[in-house]
Amino acid sequence: MYLCGDFNSRCSDNLDYIPGIDRLTDRDVIDFSSNQYGDVLTEFLINVNFCILNGRNTITNNFTFVGPQDASVVDYCLIPYENLSMFVDFEVLKVSDILDSTNGYSQLSKLAVPDHSLLKWNLSLDVVGKNYADFKPKCNMVHTKTLYDTKHVGREFLADPEVQREVFHTIDQLESAVVSQVGLNEAYDRFVNIVHVEMSSKLEQKVITISANRRTGKKLRVKKPWWSEQLTVLWTDLCKAEKSWLKCKSNNRQCLKHVYVQKRKAFDSSVQRAKRQYVYQAQSDLEAAVSANSRMFWKSIGNIGIGNERLKSIPFEVKLSDGSISTDPEIVLKKWGSDFAGLLNSGNTISSEVANDINIHNVGLHNDNSMDVPETDHLDSMITIDEILKCILHAKSGKAPGYDNIPCELLKNDSALALLQSLFNRCFISGTVPTAWSKSIITPIPKCSTSDPRDPLSYRGITLAPSMYKIYCAVLNNRLAKWTESNNIICDEQNGFVKGKSTIDQVQSLTTIIETRKLKKLPTFTAFIDFKKAYDLRP
Incomplete structure (x- = not known):
């Protein structure tokens, strides 16, 4: 969809998008005069999610109206934000130039030549020559999901004698002398099944059907926030x-x-x-x-x-490396899986020189008796119920569960705490975790409105990890945070990701430095470094 014509609007360099929300390239402006209609037009474009093609993706940009005494830009092509990449090779062609190239002036009077120019562009479509039916998923991809009401979890949850016997039996299995990876997985799966049975029998629930195209069982909502x-x-x-x-x-x-x-x-x-x-x-x-x-x-x-x-739904199709579009479910899922799997540690390993330097440094620390080596007894001690309970109480309620479909609200009882303590200590001692903790649900969020929605890497993956895994990580993180704080491991300048501190302090310091140097008429040079995929590519 696009709108094109004479709008009698001179927009100058007015923004046709909202900075910080819409990521659009700035227009190449040649007419810096504006009028009231131009202000109304740009405001209208922002409200309807449209932008001006003039000055973007251009070959030649020129005035669209050329009169005897003035030239201006009043003719525009208006397109949706998300379709900007489809409109390429934009040109403004003056009618006089077209007539010159075709010897048209000999047949027309100069008074009959239009003073408005022609707008030309190419429309790049990936579906040219194909049937629209080919772009629909070949299978319905329908599955059901059960939603549980965890706001009213009573004391009877995990309180039946038979259920408690199952829980204590699982604890005994975890506290046995030797527990292999298989035994750890079996104990974890048994507890998950116990919780699922309790959820089905004691919590209010609702079954919804989710397909590739629609979600049923959910009340229809009007997008307008003022609707009632x-x-x-x-x-x-x-x-x-x-x-x-x-x-x-x-x-x-x-x-x-x-x-x-x-x-x-x-x-x-x-x-x-x-x-x-x-x-x-x-x-x-x-x-x-x-x-x-x-x-x-x-x-x-x-x-x-x-x-x-x-915000729009994710299309069930992907753009392959050769530029073709595929809607085959197997290819779509494989493409998403391979692209996201390649984000983390993609072929990065520590070089042998760096590894040797780290080992030499660690050996030197242990051999140097003059240095005060921080105590690590707190880090190596067994995990207590108080540590687990503190993390569970600090966990946010109403959050989406992970792969095991168990929210944190269901773990706030004595039976669950006792089993979690046994499970966490077994993981802590053996250095292994249940295999199910390596499975997560990734929810893709679009990075910007102008990126190709068929490219999986144009989305930011938000991972929904299992609740028990997040609690275990929170326990270890609290220990490390307390240890680093008590031993002054983190320097005072580090304010990001530190409890009780904020990067606002750095912003205030930088602002003060710049203002002070401006008063003294001294230049200030600042370098802001943004490491691309810094966490994904770390060794």
């Missing part, structure tokens, strides 16, 4: 009144039209009232959040902004 149930009822009545009026062929038609008009007025009034109330409430909430909670303020900005409405 009252508006739904009014809209339904309005549709019924319109249908009755249009289908009527008798003398009662005029009366039905009057009923329809009245319901239409009532619906429009209710819509305007709901919009005003929503905007007023949103403004009040933002004003209250500015002084009370800055984090909630910026979170609210992201939720009510236009960028929140631009």
Whole structure:
């Protein structure tokens, strides 16, 4: 879809997108004059997620109106943000140049030559010559998912005598003298099955059906945030009144039209009232959040902004290395799996020289009796129930569970704590973890609105790990954090990822330095380094 024509709007260098939300390239502007229509047009484009093609993906950019005394840009091609990459080789062709190349001036008077130029571009489509039906998934890919209400977990959860006997039997298996990887997996799977049985019998649940194209069993939601149930009822009545009026062929038609008009007025009034109330409430909430909670303020900005409405579903198709498009389920899943598997530690290993330097440094630390080596008794001690309970209580409620489908809320009871202590200590002593902990659910989030949605690497993967694995990691992280803090391992300048500190201190320091040097009329040079995939490619 695109819009093209004479809009009588001079937009100058007005932005047609929201910086920080939409990642678009700036336009090559040649007309820096603006008028009221240009301001209205750019505001309209931001609201409808469109942008100006003029000055982007161009071969030649020129004025679109050339008069006797003035030249301007008033003709535009307007396209959606996500389709910008499809419109290439944009050109502005003056009619006079076209006539010169074809000797057209000999047949036309100069007064008859149009003063508006022609806009030309190429449209790059990957579906040219193919049937649209070929781009639908070849299989339905339907599966069901059970959602559990974990907000009201009673004391009877994992409290039955038979269930507790199963839990204690699993603990005995974990605390046996020798536990192999197979035995550890069996004990973990047994506990997971116990929890699943309890969830099915004691928690309220709802089964939904998820397919490649739709999700059923879930209440339909209108995208407009100000919509309400009252508006739904009014809209339904309005549709019924319109249908009755249009289908009527008798003398009662005029009366039905009057009923329809009245319901239409009532619906429009209710819509305007709901919009005003929503905007007023949103403004009040933002004003209250500015002084009370800055984090909630910026979170609210992201939720009510236009960028929140631009989220779209992921297409069930991928773009292969040869440029072709595939919708075969096996190829799509294999492409996603291979691309994300190649992100972490893709062929990176520590060189032998670096390994030798690390070993020599460690040996020197142990042999140098003059140096104070930090105590590690706290790090090597057995994991206690208090440590586990602290991590569970600090875990956020209502979060999506991982591969085992067990949320953290279900682990806040004595039976689960006793088994988790036995499981964590066995993992801590043996240095092995259940194989199921290596399986996670990856939720892809688009990095920007202009990237190709068929490329898996244009998404940022958010991993949903098993809850028990996250609690185990939290216990170890708390120990390391306490040890590094008590032994002054982390330097004072490190504020990122440190509890009780914030990178705002560094921002304040940098701002102070720049302002001080500006007062002294001294230049300041700053280097900001962004390491591409720094965590994915670490050795």
